[in-house]
Amino acid sequence: MTIRVLTPHEAARIAAGEVIERPASVVKELVENALDAGARQITVETRGGGIAFLRVTDDGCGIEPDELSIAFERHATSKLRSEEELWRIETLGFRGEALPSIAAAADVELVSRPAGALVAGRIVLRDGEIERQGSAGAPPGTSITVQGLFRRQPARLKFMRSAAAEGGQIATVLTHYALAYPEVRFTLRADKRTALATPGNGDLRDAAAAVYSVDVAAELLPLDAEPQGLVEVNGLIGSPAVSRANRNYISLFVNRRWIRHRALTFAVVEAYQGMLPSGRFPIAMIDVRLPLDEVDVNVHPAKAEVRFRDERAVFAAVQRAVRATLSARTPVPALDAAGPAFQAGNWQPQPAEGNGAASSNLELRDSNSEPRTPSLEPAASPQLPAANDLPVLRPVGQVSNTYVIAEGPEGLYLVDQHAAHERVLYERYLRQQAEGVEELQPLLQPATVELTPSQRSLLATFSDELRASGFVIEPFGDGAYLVRAVPPALAVRGDVTKAVGELLDLLAREDGPRDSPAHRVAASLACHASVRAGQTMTEDEQRELLSMLEAAEHPRTCPHGRPTMIHMSANALARQFRRR
Ligand code: ADP
Ligand code: MG
Numbered sequence: 001m002t003i004r005v006l007t008p009h010e011a012a013r014i015a016a017g018e019v020i021e022r023p024a025s026v027v028k029e030l031v032e033n034a035l036d037a038g039a040r041q042i043t044v045e046t047r048g049g050g051i052a053f054l055r056v057t058d059d060g061c062g063i064e065p066d067e068l069s070i071a072f073e074r075h076a077t078s079k080l081r082s083e084e085e086l087w088r089i090e091t092l093g094f095r096g097e098a099l100p101s102i103a104a105a106a107d108v109e110l111v112s113r114p115a116g117a118l119v120a121g122r123i124v125l126r127d128g129e130i131e132r133q134g135s136a137g138a139p140p141g142t143s144i145t146v147q148g149l150f151r152r153q154p155a156r157l158k159f160m161r162s163a164a165a166e167g168g169q170i171a172t173v174l175t176h177y178a179l180a181y182p183e184v185r186f187t188l189r190a191d192k193r194t195a196l197a198t199p200g201n202g203d204l205r206d207a208a209a210a211v212y213s214v215d216v217a218a219e220l221l222p223l224d225a226e227p228q229g230l231v232e233v234n235g236l237i238g239s240p241a242v243s244r245a246n247r248n249y250i251s252l253f254v255n256r257r258w259i260r261h262r263a264l265t266f267a268v269v270e271a272y273q274g275m276l277p278s279g280r281f282p283i284a285m286i287d288v289r290l291p292l293d294e295v296d297v298n299v300h301p302a303k304a305e306v307r308f309r310d311e312r313a314v315f316a317a318v319q320r321a322v323r324a325t326l327s328a329r330t331p332v333p334a335l336d337a338a339g340p341a342f343q344a345g346n347w348q349p350q351p352a353e354g355n356g357a358a359s360s361n362l363e364l365r366d367s368n369s370e371p372r373t374p375s376l377e378p379a380a381s382p383q384l385p386a387a388n389d390l391p392v393l394r395p396v397g398q399v400s401n402t403y404v405i406a407e408g409p410e411g412l413y414l415v416d417q418h419a420a421h422e423r424v425l426y427e428r429y430l431r432q433q434a435e436g437v438e439e440l441q442p443l444l445q446p447a448t449v450e451l452t453p454s455q456r457s458l459l460a461t462f463s464d465e466l467r468a469s470g471f472v473i474e475p476f477g478d479g480a481y482l483v484r485a486v487p488p489a490l491a492v493r494g495d496v497t498k499a500v501g502e503l504l505d506l507l508a509r510e511d512g513p514r515d516s517p518a519h520r521v522a523a524s525l526a527c528h529a530s531v532r533a534g535q536t537m538t539e540d541e542q543r544e545l546l547s548m549l550e551a552a553e554h555p556r557t558c559p560h561g562r563p564t565m566i567h568m569s570a571n572a573l574a575r576q577f578r579r580r
Pocket of ligand 2: 032033092093094096097098099
């Protein structure tokens with residue numbers, strides 16, 4: 001075979017393909033250029049999901065007319081002055097590849113007026129070549145119009161999905177930059193309809209309200225920005241009351257660059273472990289600030305991946321910030337007068353006035369909340385005790401053999417005895433597994449159990465975790481096993497044979513994608529060993545349960561994310577009885 005050098009045109013096409021994969025990549029590059037140019041207003045207009053037409057307009061510093069053609073040359077950039085600067089990149093762009101790559105894939109018109117200039121320069125490119133150049137009337141800033149993307153590359157065009165899907169990706173890109181730059185006003189107009197408009201007032205919560213909803217914004221907790229060494233972690237995270245079915249609502253930025261990073265995403269998700277139901281994911285917008293030379297952004301042409309010099313430090317800082325915020329700020333759900341949980345009991349009169357939530361005397365925020373999601377007191381309410389700092393609770397009694405009524409300095413608490421006990425035991429088993437403190441109860445008479453194939457495979461998969469939790473189980477041939485020791489909590493529950501089978505079945509159920517083996521074993525054990533609803537508890541047992549709960553790290557939710565308690569403040573009670 002003969003070796004030949006690619007023509008510059010061919011080489012440019014290949015390189016362009018790495019930068020410009022779909023309409024959303026064009027938007028990403030152009031928005032990054034606008035941000036680098038110091039824009040305070042960025043407007044994106046699209047037609048047909050950006051394939052037919054796409055325009056990005058900014059009010060940034062603009063390009064001098066005599067530099068317009070250079071800007072479209074490969075590797076032309078105003079952002080890198082020397083090679084050393086490659087290791088300290090402050091701007092979003094630096095490779096000088098976006099404009100030539102876009103021009104190689106579509107027809108482009110660029111109009112730009114630098115601040116102070118009287119007229120704008122205009123340049124039109126077709127198939128990567130300059131077709132026309134001149135001046136035009138335009139406001140200060142830059143406007144780039146891209147049409148007929150991939151028209152000359154039918155193979156690429158075939159890979160495009162529907163206009164709606166491509167449009168969705170564009171919205172995703174804009175959403176992330178809107179959250180990274182709340183001081184910039186972003187507008188997205190798709191087929192003449194405004195799909196996104198942020199206020200650009202510098203307040204991240206307001207940007208989040210525009211991107212998601214006012215309700216979500218109200219449930220966001222600010223991260224405490226105590227720097228951890230070189231790493232500073234800022235942003236907002238959702239309270240466990242708001243969750244989503246996938247990870248796409250976790251936005252990560254490094255020095256305000258939107259990145260994708262599996263490990264950091266995992267760090268965030270894991271920090272919520274035990275607070276969200278299985279298969280649910282948090283909302284978060286987190287910016288990691290660290291010295292420029294601690295991070296390499298020059299990993300891929302699309303610049304969406306980064307490498308950290310010390311990834312473990314970054315991982316730990318993110319996880320610590322999220323954890324600390326959650327334990328300090330997760331409020332106890334307030335008793336919801338209109339909510340189903342409350343209507344079920346008959347000791348809460350409905351407010352007499354007719355207009356629903358607004359007339360309620362309790363601090364209602366959502367009278368239509370579904371069962372299992374009692375409305376929350378305002379997330380940032382400063383008088384709320386920190387989660388790991390539950391007030392001392394005094395048991396008053398038990399209702400329906402299911403709930404413990406307790407009194408604390410903040411009013412009345414209704415504690416779900418099973419959920420609360422589950423939380424306590426869950427944390428204990430997690431701790432035991434981590435610290436390897438084996439607490440086990442040897443059986444005087446080893447018990448034999450017969451296991452189904454799926455139970456056997458669970459036993460093998462989780463053998464380490466089960467051993468660390470206090471199980472000693474040995475194969476005995478033909479699907480039979482010998483149980484020599486169990487965790488003490490299991491021993492007191494009687495029938496060990498039944499207990500082991502039940503536990504393995506619970507393990508099969510605990511299978512959210514985010515769940516670590518340790519979590520699954522701890523949650524299953526906790527569920528199995530904890531007191532059931534309908535079980536009578538003596539006053540001493542109630543007191544013991546409450547004091548164990550007070551000592552828990554995250555006392556307010558069970559391992560599956562359901563609340564362990566609901567709270568009715570002294571204030572709310574007083575108002576309900578019209579004492580004030
Ligand atoms: P890079 O962003 O990596 O420098 P680009 O190809 O994206 O490369 O852009 C080339 C140059 O064109 C930039 O360095 C910048 O000087 C100029 N430029 C591009 N877009 C804009 C804009 N919206 N406002 C001002 N200058 C711009
Ligand atoms: Mg650029």
